[in-house]
Amino acid sequence: MLASVARNAVPKCRKVFRFRGCLIEKYAFRSSGSRRTAATQTTPTIPASVDDRALVALFDEPTTGYSSSHWSHTGLFGHPSLTHPRALVSLTNATLFRAQQLTARILRARESRDELVKVVKNLDRLSDMLCGVIDLSELVRNAHPDRLWVEAANHSYEALCEFMNILNTHVGLYEVLKAVLSDKTIMDSIGPEARQTALIFWKDFEKSAINLAPEHRNKFVALSSEILVLGREFQRGVGTPRPPVSIKPEELSGLKDQGMGVRLQLQARFTKRNLLVYPSSLQAQMIMRAAPDEEPRRRVYVASHSSTSEQIEILETMLRKRAELSRLVGSESFAHLTLDDKMAKSPENVNHFLNALMDHTAPAVKNALRSLSLRKQEHLKTRTSPVIQAWDRDFYCPPEPPAPPVSLPPLTLGTVFMALSRLFRHLYGISLRPIHASPGEVWHTDVQKLEVVDENRGIIGWIYADLFARRGKQGGAAHYTVRCSRRTDDDDEAADGLEEIPGHDTSARESIEFEAIKRHRLPGEEGVYQLPLVVLLCEFARPSASSGATVLQWHEVNTLFHEMGHAMHSMIGRTEYQNVAGTRCATDFVELPSILMEHFLNSPTVLSLFNPDSTSSLAQSPNHHIDPCHAIDTYQQILLSALDQIYHSSTVLDSKFDSTAEFAKLQNTRGMIPYVAGTSYQTQFGHLFGYGATYYSYLLDRAIASRVWGNVFSKDPLSRRLGERYKDEVLRFGGGRDPWKMVSAILSSPELESGDAEAMRIVGHWRIEDEVGLPGRH
CATH class of the missing domain: 1.20.1050.40 (Endopeptidase. Chain P; domain 1)
Incomplete structure (x- = not known):
């Protein structure tokens, strides 16, 4: 009732540990590829405020840190x-x-x-x-x-x-x-x-x-x-490193990457033996992207996707135990047990969504593979079009780093926070304001405190930003909900009976004081509420006097927008019950606000907010590129979602269940690239534990977020009217309303309200990115 574990597994995406009320959110964010859309600005751009400009100084000038203060010491x-x-x-x-x-x-x-x-x-x-x-x-x-x-x-x-x-x-x-x-x-x-x-x-x-x-x-x-x-x-x-694979020096002749390729060949010549290449190394990545000879790429791929029999046994035992537990409580399978309170409701509905999504995505995948086959044919000088194998993907279509859709100046950390504050003020009348943290209030001098300020109600919450890499700190990007919204003036604590217990003043004092400091009464709001408090953890490079401000790469800007989407959900999701506050909602709905935030980076109008003096949208960047192979990666993510459903079905109770055989069967029957004999990638599919039976969630939210962006925001992305509508119909409810009702309302689509199998099919036929959008690699 009060303590459960529910984790979501999407490629490098959100992990949620929910203790029947506690929601500790960790997001190892997957960067999105570059995207663009034709947005028509109809809302005038509001100039950057004094607080907006203060954010630039806060994060970009190390000597300006608000963490150092002469205020009284606190905890x-x-x-x-x-x-x-x-x-x-x-x-x-x-x-x-x-x-x-x-x-x-x-x-x-x-x-x-x-x-x-x-x-x-x-x-x-x-x-x-x-x-x-x-x-x-x-x-x-x-x-x-x-x-x-x-x-x-x-x-x-x-x-x-x-x-x-x-x-x-x-x-x-x-x-x-x-x-x-x-x-x-x-x-x-x-x-x-x-x-x-x-x-x-x-x-x-x-x-x-x-x-x-x-x-x-x-x-x-x-x-x-x-x-x-x-x-x-x-x-x-x-995370266990796979054994190395032996590569002959002559197999690396003609490497496209001449720098590392030459170094590897010199190394082999000096040691007079074959090279031992570890699958996770930079050398392995270079071989996969640049080795003209197919054989070393094949061997590196097989080594990278191998498993020991012990690893496979651990996974299959875990899957069987989950199935046994589900049968014990009367569910057909672990998927049925898990999905009962999700948007999808059942594994059958998940499969309706995934099948529709596969059918919708397949033509784009076939076109991409056709293009790669032509490249391979030209490279190998064959008379017929060869089959694209799994080890060919990065060689014939090497992934490129994402780039913004318009020409932008260096995107410093402070500039990005300024743009976020300006965007929130346009959409919601909410801005970010730097505030001094008292000594002892934060756990490191890197941590900066921001007030989240509503133009009518004043401070509605706080964000503590711990954004720079340091030894011993958790890696990746994460959003922690340290405190949720909750109404407190009707708690009736006097009836808890503490006063009847001898020594209660001493036994309960710390807890009572801890609770009391959370409570606030806002202007124009009935009741007293806990105000939400969230922490953002990232691992960006630290600014310094010698190197200057931290300049973010485009995928890092996406990361920050994504995490701030979660943060604003926590701030705006003002509910009377903390169990449904902000991001405490269905696993397959929680990513919608954060993914939608990424879509705003498609708009030249929104990107103009990175310039404090700009009042107009920017020109399309001549360096903007589109990854022609994005559909291949998306389709593979769909297949993994389908595999997740198979692994959490009653099939695992069959004495002949073989997780590798099931993976191979799925890849060869529904996949576009043949299964590679000798591989067993499933033991590296870490989300099978944290997000068992819910791996589809990120795809579902991508599809819905794309639809909301295209149908609601794309033509006027700074509209207060639209922002207020989204806030009132989606964000403010947290998990206190049926997600399908919220999606139906914001999209004006009554056919979705029931959230049945047909609704899942409908969403499966939507694009999961914008007009020419690109999902990220995973």
Whole structure:
């Protein structure tokens, strides 16, 4: 009910760890290829404000850092008590004490009708109480440079998650919630958002074998533990270097990359033996892209996609255990169990979407392969068109770095933040404002604090930006939801019974103070709310006095826009219940706002915002390129999504199930490039653990985001009217409304509202990029 794990797996995309209310989001972002679209500017461009220009100085001039301040010392994120690691342990103990008392109150709820009415609210409070510390601890575990803080965060994380696991299978809590859901009068009185929150709790209980006999619940717990251990072993194997392949020096003659090619041949000549090339090395990449001889490319490809029998056994055991767990709780398969509360609803609907998407994408793939075959024919001087093999893709169509669709000056980090702030002000009346962080408020001097300011309501949340690479810090790009929105003025904490317990002042003090600092009353808004707080982690190069400001590559600009799409969802998704706030929504819906943000980078009008003095859109860049092979990569992602569904179907319970054979069968029957004998890529498909049965999600959200961009924003991308409409019909609901209703409303497409098989087919026939868009490599 309060502690589940649901992770989404899209190529280098979002990973979500959801603890039935806690949502700790990590995004290892996949860069998008360059795209363009014909946008017609009808909204005048608002000049950059003083705050917008201050963002440039904040991020581009190292001596201007707002992190250094003479203000009074505080603790992490402004919590006065969190000034040292021991305080986090004390906070954890106080939180556990208060959570136990609140749990006891919920269990007594059937003694009073008034208490039954408050059950959903109190369950959400309980979830938020625990998640507030768990989410903060998860951030500290991944970002704090101090070992003692990390150790304290690990302790807090594990202790609170252990308690959540107890609540997760608590029969008494389940029975109380069942009484609420069975009372029509109560359900009619609590409102749609509360009902949605109640159903989320209910479904999570049901998925945890709560209504089974004790021996079956024990088996469920045992299977869950086994799956977790197997999943971790599988993930470790994903990153394990594959053995090297032996390449003869003469096989590298004629390399297109003469620099590295010459060095490799000299190395071989000097050592007087064949070269040992590791699949993940720069040498391997160079061979795949530049070796005219097909044989070394084939051997490097096979080595790169190989597996040991132990790695395959770990994966197949994990898949079987998932299937057994699903059968235990009455589901046909793990896919059926997982998709029940997603947009897709069922694996059958996912397959409707994927089949439609395959059919829609296939003609473009055939055209691309035809072009590559002609290139291969010319290269090999053959009389007939040869078949394109998997090891040919990068040689005949080498990937190029993405580039902007218009000519732009160097895109410094500060310039990009300025453009983001200007864009949000045009669309939503919201801007970003630098603010000094007090000593102790942040975990490193790199971290900069931004206020998110609404032109009518004032500060609506905060973003802490930790953007520069450093030793020991988590790699990649990530968006952490450290605090979600939640209404607090109707918490009725006095009825929790703390005052009746001797010594409660000492036992609960840290937790009460921790909660109190979150609460704010905004102008023109009824009630008191927790204001959202998010952290962005990136690993950009650090600016310096000698090298100047950090200049981002185009894919890094895409990354920042993507992550800020999640951040604004967290800020605008203002709900009364934290379980449905902002990005706490269906796994196959959560990427929509972030992918849509990438589409804004297609528009010359939007790109003019990178220049603080510009008031007009920019000219098309003569260097803009289109990857002719993007359809091949997209189609392969669709195939992997289909493979994910096969692996999480009841097929895995067949004693003859062979994951490699299933992969080969799919590639040879639905794929456009033949399966390569001797390969078993599935053990490197790491998303099978984190996003089991939901790998299709990124494709679904790409299709919807492309449609929203094309039908709503493309002609007037700075329109406040359109931005407010999108905010009111999508962003503000978080996970508190059926995603299909939101998509139907923003697209004015009533045929989508039911979210049935036909709706999935319809989306499958949409483009998953804009007019001539390019998905990124993965």
